[in-house]
Amino acid sequence: MSFYEVVRFALRGLSANKLRSALTMLGILIGVAAVILLVAVGNGSAKAISDRIEALGTNTITVMSTGRGGSSSTALTKDMADALVDPVLAPDVKSVSPVVSSSATVTYEGTDHDVSSFVGTTPGWFTASNTPVGQGAGFTADDEAQGRRVVVIGQTVAEELFPGVDPIDKQVTVGGALFTVVGVLDEKSSTGFQDANDTAVAPLTAVRQVLTGYGSLNSILVEAADPDKVDAVQSEVSTILDQKLNVTGTTTPYRIQNASQLLATQTETADTFTTLLGAVAAISLLVGGIGITNIMLVTVTERTREIGIRKALGAPRRVILTQFLIEATLLSVIGGALGVAAALIGSSFEIVGVKPVIVPSSVGLALGVSIAIGLFFGGLPASRAARLRPIDALRYE
Amino acid sequence: MTRPVLDVRDLKKIYGQGEATVHALRGVSVTVDRGDYVAIMGSSGSGKSTLMNILGALDIPTSGTYLLDGVDVSRLGDRQLAMARNRLIGFIFQSFNLIPRTSAVANVELPLAYAGVKPKERRKRAMAALDVVGLADRARHEPNQLSGGQQQRVAVARALVTEPALLLADEPTGNLDSRSTDDVLNVFDQLSSSGRTIVLITHEPEVGDRAKRLIRLVDGNIVTDQRQSPINQPPVGAFAGRHSL
Ligand SMILES: Nc1ncnc2c1ncn2[C@@H]1O[C@H](COP(=O)(O)OP(=O)(O)O)[C@@H](O)[C@H]1O
Numbered sequence A: 001m002s003f004y005e006v007v008r009f010a011l012r013g014l015s016a017n018k019l020r021s022a023l024t025m026l027g028i029l030i031g032v033a034a035v036i037l038l039v040a041v042g043n044g045s046a047k048a049i050s051d052r053i054e055a056l057g058t059n060t061i062t063v064m065s066t067g068r069g070g071s072s073s074t075a076l077t078k079d080m081a082d083a084l085v086d087p088v089l090a091p092d093v094k095s096v097s098p099v100v101s102s103s104a105t106v107t108y109e110g111t112d113h114d115v116s117s118f119v120g121t122t123p124g125w126f127t128a129s130n131t132p133v134g135q136g137a138g139f140t141a142d143d144e145a146q147g148r149r150v151v152v153i154g155q156t157v158a159e160e161l162f163p164g165v166d167p168i169d170k171q172v173t174v175g176g177a178l179f180t181v182v183g184v185l186d187e188k189s190s191t192g193f194q195d196a197n198d199t200a201v202a203p204l205t206a207v208r209q210v211l212t213g214y215g216s217l218n219s220i221l222v223e224a225a226d227p228d229k230v231d232a233v234q235s236e237v238s239t240i241l242d243q244k245l246n247v248t249g250t251t252t253p254y255r256i257q258n259a260s261q262l263l264a265t266q267t268e269t270a271d272t273f274t275t276l277l278g279a280v281a282a283i284s285l286l287v288g289g290i291g292i293t294n295i296m297l298v299t300v301t302e303r304t305r306e307i308g309i310r311k312a313l314g315a316p317r318r319v320i321l322t323q324f325l326i327e328a329t330l331l332s333v334i335g336g337a338l339g340v341a342a343a344l345i346g347s348s349f350e351i352v353g354v355k356p357v358i359v360p361s362s363v364g365l366a367l368g369v370s371i372a373i374g375l376f377f378g379g380l381p382a383s384r385a386a387r388l389r390p391i392d393a394l395r396y397e
Numbered sequence B: 001m002t003r004p005v006l007d008v009r010d011l012k013k014i015y016g017q018g019e020a021t022v023h024a025l026r027g028v029s030v031t032v033d034r035g036d037y038v039a040i041m042g043s044s045g046s047g048k049s050t051l052m053n054i055l056g057a058l059d060i061p062t063s064g065t066y067l068l069d070g071v072d073v074s075r076l077g078d079r080q081l082a083m084a085r086n087r088l089i090g091f092i093f094q095s096f097n098l099i100p101r102t103s104a105v106a107n108v109e110l111p112l113a114y115a116g117v118k119p120k121e122r123r124k125r126a127m128a129a130l131d132v133v134g135l136a137d138r139a140r141h142e143p144n145q146l147s148g149g150q151q152q153r154v155a156v157a158r159a160l161v162t163e164p165a166l167l168l169a170d171e172p173t174g175n176l177d178s179r180s181t182d183d184v185l186n187v188f189d190q191l192s193s194s195g196r197t198i199v200l201i202t203h204e205p206e207v208g209d210r211a212k213r214l215i216r217l218v219d220g221n222i223v224t225d226q227r228q229s230p231i232n233q234p235p236v237g238a239f240a241g242r243h244s245l
């Protein structure tokens, strides 16, 4: 008999128990969709992170102190930052921004808000760190020199303290001192757990005076004149710093972070994350596969008598085996295809703040695995039943 | 009528091992010629079903030879066995054994499908077979919408649709009331009149009386084998009680 007719037998077999077939397919659907979608979410967040790091500017490097506690020999000082602005020793440096930061409580008319990152720096930081001011203006070099208490706040701070009010020129209290809000930062996309918009930026002199004191800097952001010059800047900076700090050995008391290096490590982290998500999803696919196996076992056992009847009527082993294999394959193929469709639809939405980006190989893998599971575990009980002598199949209870 | 449809020699069947050994058949030899209508009778456990399953190529004997239409069944592989069951044998079970949730006509078509008959031709022959058993108007009904007697007549239609050399029936009326029994037996009488070879098992004497030949089985042995009416004439039942056909 023709293959087409065996397929029709298989379809009739599946439709004889519609609910069961539908539930089995649902299991596979969820498994396949979960694999594709979760991998897409992992991939999407990796993309978002690298986009953000690239937006942050791959033409900057960040100098940080490795010593904790700020002993005077290892701490970064304003003096060092000034020394980096040197057209002779560091010709490729475009700007240098010393940075101090701490958490601080900002109060406006009795409303408190804890800002996780209250930054004190110089005006060059806004462009170097790719943090444009949306509303109002940033502070000027003059503000910085005079130690004027002006502040540019992030979106979250603006929403918390000034709901429905224009924050510009309002006075807020920080660490017992009054600061005038001169600008609001553009909305930044957040990745990870920290809210990038929960920030405030003020002149270095003012922040040191009010909040952090005149100890060491947290970091120094150095901008290269050209993205290709980042590595040159890095060596120029380390030469100057080594001189300043009298470094003789190979271990330096500071660390230079380069945005492109950061990108590499972040990508690695994101890949781990994707793998983890994929593994979780793979488990759900496996569960779906066990569902198919289970149903095929039940189906074949329940229909062993029917197999006996068919054999008594003259069905060869191969035809019976083919029928059950096709039933199992149809379950997994239809379930898998619907799963792919569900994942494609799902990927057009943002999931936990991430725009999923489908990885084509995950589609192939998820489909392939579900079909293989269906074939293998559906085929096993079917081939056992097809080998039975008709009378044994007929007697089967 | 040179070679018998069915020729078994010294057939033995032993079930189980050791303590639990059961000698279901202890050396049965019988030949059945084309056109014969044989009833096998015997008490429960005498080995009737065991013999029938071997004759239907559903089971294999422990020893002995079985020639079906001249072919040694023990030498056949899976495909050839399947073909023998399909083309040479029509088997009717006591418990009907229709495929559930499948219409009567689809059930009757099934052997034709396995024989590779085209769908159109298949439908025509299945309807013709249903007509023979008087159920053409129930073709679309599923087994659970049919009475026991009707289900068994569908099973008879399914058994004869491939025009097999041999119709085997294991207590075909065992699960039926007297009215349905009559319906089914009338079909057998009619098939026998048209020259079909039939072997059936029964424990009801009135069923055995209608056959042309009666074999009695006791404890796995044939004890009597008597001819009741000539092989080349219609069976006695064909003259009476034809009301439903
Ligand atoms: N599958 C089996 N396994 C073990 N013993 C069996 C099996 N089938 C039948 N028997 C035994 O073989 C004997 C003959 O059984 P069977 O052919 O069914 O008798 P009948 O159909 O005449 O009632 C009985 O004693 C029965 O218990």
Ligand SMILES: [Mg+2]
Binding pocket: B048, B049, B050
């Ligand atoms: Mg029996």
